Amino acid sequence: LFGKNDSFGTSRFVENVRYQQSLEADLARSVMTLDSVESARVHVAIPRSPTFLRNHEKASASVLVKLYPGHTLDPGQVSAIVHLIASSVPNLQAERVTVVDQQGRLLTPSDPNSMMAITSNQFQYTQRVERGYVRRIENLLTPILGPGKVRAQVVADLDFTSTEQTRETYDPDQPALRSEQTMEETNTGAAGAMGVPGALSNMPPGAGAAPARVTSPAKAPGAKSTPSAPTSTVRRATRNYELDHTISHTRLPSGSVRRLSVAVLIDNQVGTDHNGKTVHKPLAPKELARITALVKDAVGFDPRRGDTVNVMSAAFQSPPVPQPLPVPPLWKQPWTWALGKQLLGGVAVLLLIFGVLRPLLRRLAEKGAALPVPVGAAPGGVPGGIAEDHLTLSGQPGAQRLAGSGGYEERLQAAKTMAAQDPKRVAQVVKTWVGDDG
Numbered sequence: 372l373f374g375k376n377d378s379f380g381t382s383r384f385v386e387n388v389r390y391q392q393s394l395e396a397d398l399a400r401s402v403m404t405l406d407s408v409e410s411a412r413v414h415v416a417i418p419r420s421p422t423f424l425r426n427h428e429k430a431s432a433s434v435l436v437k438l439y440p441g442h443t444l445d446p447g448q449v450s451a452i453v454h455l456i457a458s459s460v461p462n463l464q465a466e467r468v469t470v471v472d473q474q475g476r477l478l479t480p481s482d483p484n485s486m487m488a489i490t491s492n493q494f495q496y497t498q499r500v501e502r503g504y505v506r507r508i509e510n511l512l513t514p515i516l517g518p519g520k521v522r523a524q525v526v527a528d529l530d531f532t533s534t535e536q537t538r539e540t541y542d543p544d545q546p547a548l549r550s551e552q553t554m555e556e557t558n559t560g561a562a563g564a565m566g567v568p569g570a571l572s573n574m575p576p577g578a579g580a581a582p583a584r585v586t587s588p589a590k591a592p593g594a595k596s597t598p599s600a601p602t603s604t605v606r607r608a609t610r611n612y613e614l615d616h617t618i619s620h621t622r623l624p625s626g627s628v629r630r631l632s633v634a635v636l637i638d639n640q641v642g643t644d645h646n647g648k649t650v651h652k653p654l655a656p657k658e659l660a661r662i663t664a665l666v667k668d669a670v671g672f673d674p675r676r677g678d679t680v681n682v683m684s685a686a687f688q689s690p691p692v693p694q695p696l697p698v699p700p701l702w703k704q705p706w707t708w709a710l711g712k713q714l715l716g717g718v719a720v721l722l723l724i725f726g727v728l729r730p731l732l733r734r735l736a737e738k739g740a741a742l743p744v745p746v747g748a749a750p751g752g753v754p755g756g757i758a759e760d761h762l763t764l765s766g767q768p769g770a771q772r773l774a775g776s777g778g779y780e781e782r783l784q785a786a787k788t789m790a791a792q793d794p795k796r797v798a799q800v801v802k803t804w805v806g807d808d809g
Contacts, residue, residue, distance in 0.1 A: 391415060398459055402434060402452055407442035411435065415460055431467040432456050438472055449478045493531050496626060501525045507669045508635060512662065520638040520687075525670065528630040534623040542615035549613040556605040631678040633670055637662065638687040654684040 395413045402411040412435045418428035434452060438444065444452075449470055457465040470478040480488045504525040512521045637659075639651035654662075663682045672678050701707055790797045 391417060394460070398434075398456060401455060401459075402436065405444075405448065405452075407438050407444055407448070408436050409439050410437045413456065415456075415463075417460065429467060430460055430463040431469075432460060432463060433469045433471065435471050436473070436478075444470075444472075444478060453479060493529075493626075497527055497529055500527050500529065500626075500628075504631070504633070504670050508633070508666055511665060511669050512635075512637070515662075516637060522636040524634045526632040527628060528632075530627050530629045531625045532623075533625045535621070536623070537618070537620045540617045540619075542617075545615050546612040547614075548610060550611040552609040554607040556607075558603040558605075559601075628671075628676070630676050631670055631672070633666060633678070633680045635662070635666055635680070635682045637682065637684045639684055651686045659684060 395415055398413040398415075399411045402408055402413065413432065414435075415430070415432045417430050434456060436444070436452075452470055453465050453468045456468045457463045468479065472478060504527065505523045508523040508525075509521055512523075637654060639653050642650055642652050644650050659682055663680055666672075666682060667680050670678075670680070672680060
């Protein structure tokens, strides 16, 4: 595609078209490598880059596959084709790829997030889980009981609820001191008025003279002690404690097992009675209890979920032995008919040869012998045959070599010599041959 009509004048649009065609052809060849796909065509719609982002359009693609007769594509193969196309084209999402077969059936789900698609996926997942449990039980009990002696069925009740939860917890038992602020305030007040209430006690003291000896009031005889000024102290403490703080975000997985119901059927044991006859004996209760415990451990039995396990022993009905078919007689066997057809064909060929062709050849030979022999013909010769030609050309040089018993090359050379010497007579001989054949 890129090597056709390449020139400096090729426009950008033509280059984009060639690129898209080449991309579609390569993707179609990749899809055709699948075993079930006979041919495929891919159409890709790549939008042009817009000027504004709000006008941006998404790319899309469609795939048309032609399957071989009797072949189908499972959902896994369809998903593989979708992701192959989406990964090969820039800015192409898998949801915008459509796959259609030659009968016009849509192979990709119309909406993978629709309720029907989700339900189908959940049902398939449930079946896979149940088959896994059944396989565990059979693989565990088959070596003990023997092949074909165990049948198991499991019904799994799954919870497909999608749950997300955020939890914030505090632990008051383990507080931690985050900060502490302590403040202490002390106030000392002035001395209050003392003495006998009255005007005298409220008068200011007069001017006095300093005594010669100053006696401490406390030591003066007969003096009373003066009480000290009152003092107040205030203490404040602020402490901030940090509790253990935990924030957890949990997303619970969907598809968890909500309840299991397990049923196991075991074939009876084969034994013989006192008369030597074959009898089927059920398993003993202890043996059934032991097998039940094994089954519970194999499936992860949880009584809190309400799981149930039931193990029972019963006689399996063996399939009836097919009776041998009666041997057909010899004349009804297939190889006899085939041999008879071949013999009849050979007899028919022999009858055709000896009954039709041979009498016809004999009649033609008798009719040729009854014709008159021309003058000059060799004895026993056929009229107009080689002998007549020899007589006609006997006068020419080289006729003896032509009629002799020489080799092929020698006769050919003699015929060439005679044709060169007397072409008219040779032409007459050829005309005679043509007339006799006609």
